[in-house]
Amino acid sequence: GAGVSQSPSNKVTEKGKDVELRCDPISGHTALYWYRQSLGQGLEFLIYFQGNSAPDKSGLPSDRFSAERTGGSVSTLTIQRTQQEDSAVYLCASSPRETNTGELFFGEGSRLTVL
Amino acid sequence: GENVEQHPSTLSVQEGDSAVIKCTYSDSASNYFPWYKQELGKRPQLIIDIRSNVGEKKDQRIAVTLNKTAKHFSLHITETQPEDSAVYFCAATRRRSNTGKLIFGQGTTLQVKP
Numbered sequence: 001g002a003g004v005s006q007s008p009s010n011k012v013t014e015k016g017k018d019v020e021l022r023c024d025p026i027s028g029h030t031a032l033y034w035y036r037q038s039l040g041q042g043l044e045f046l047i048y049f050q051g052n053s054a055p056d057k058s059g060l061p062s063d064r065f066s067a068e069r070t071g072g073s074v075s076t077l078t079i080q081r082t083q084q085e086d087s088a089v090y091l092c093a094s095s096p097r098e099t100n101t102g103e104l105f106f107g108e109g110s111r112l113t114v115l
Numbered sequence: 116g117e118n119v120e121q122h123p124s125t126l127s128v129q130e131g132d133s134a135v136i137k138c139t140y141s142d143s144a145s146n147y148f149p150w151y152k153q154e155l156g157k158r159p160q161l162i163i164d165i166r167s168n169v170g171e172k173k174d175q176r177i178a179v180t181l182n183k184t185a186k187h188f189s190l191h192i193t194e195t196q197p198e199d200s201a202v203y204f205c206a207a208t209r210r211r212s213n214t215g216k217l218i219f220g221q222g223t224t225l226q227v228k229p
Contacts, residue, residue: 033217042121042221043159043204056216058116091158102147102210106158106219 002026004107006092013082016055021077021110025094028098032075033095033104034067051074082114117142121161121220128195129228132151136223138205139187148181148188149217153202163190178183195227
């Protein structure tokens, strides 16, 4: 009965390094989303996975960002050659197969700081 | 693609007063409009939603209204309490389609003063 789990909860890295952020969705949820929340800002859509369909990558800000979802479950968001403007909280959310509520269940987020 | 604008960015009210947050969306095919509340340091959580086949929905002190013609929807909180203080996000999407991504507004920071 665990919720969406994200790791690491905090990551400090140096400019130019690559980082990987992990998301474990709620078991059985077919939809998985990544959002970015900069300090005091809104929820910026990054990428959306739905079942076996091709992911919607339209929100990825540059080709330094990529994400994959293995086996329809765990997802990894990778940021290559990090820049200071990448500093933000990266939120993952999952949602069950289309239901009446359509509710997204968010994780606690991974706070990324690029020095 | 969908674009959601949210106003105001900050809102301060006295305890007991009402608060209204407004959003507009661009995609006329959007048919599902949820509202999420994010308390300080916490994850966003769904508080209420509305589908395009209804114009209003209420749940105790909160209500949402939808005007499909004008492509805007609003959150109304009555009898505000200090625990209502949080950031509120509206969102829009086409449910039950292959393009079901949820696009959020910029958020409204609501402060309820005791």
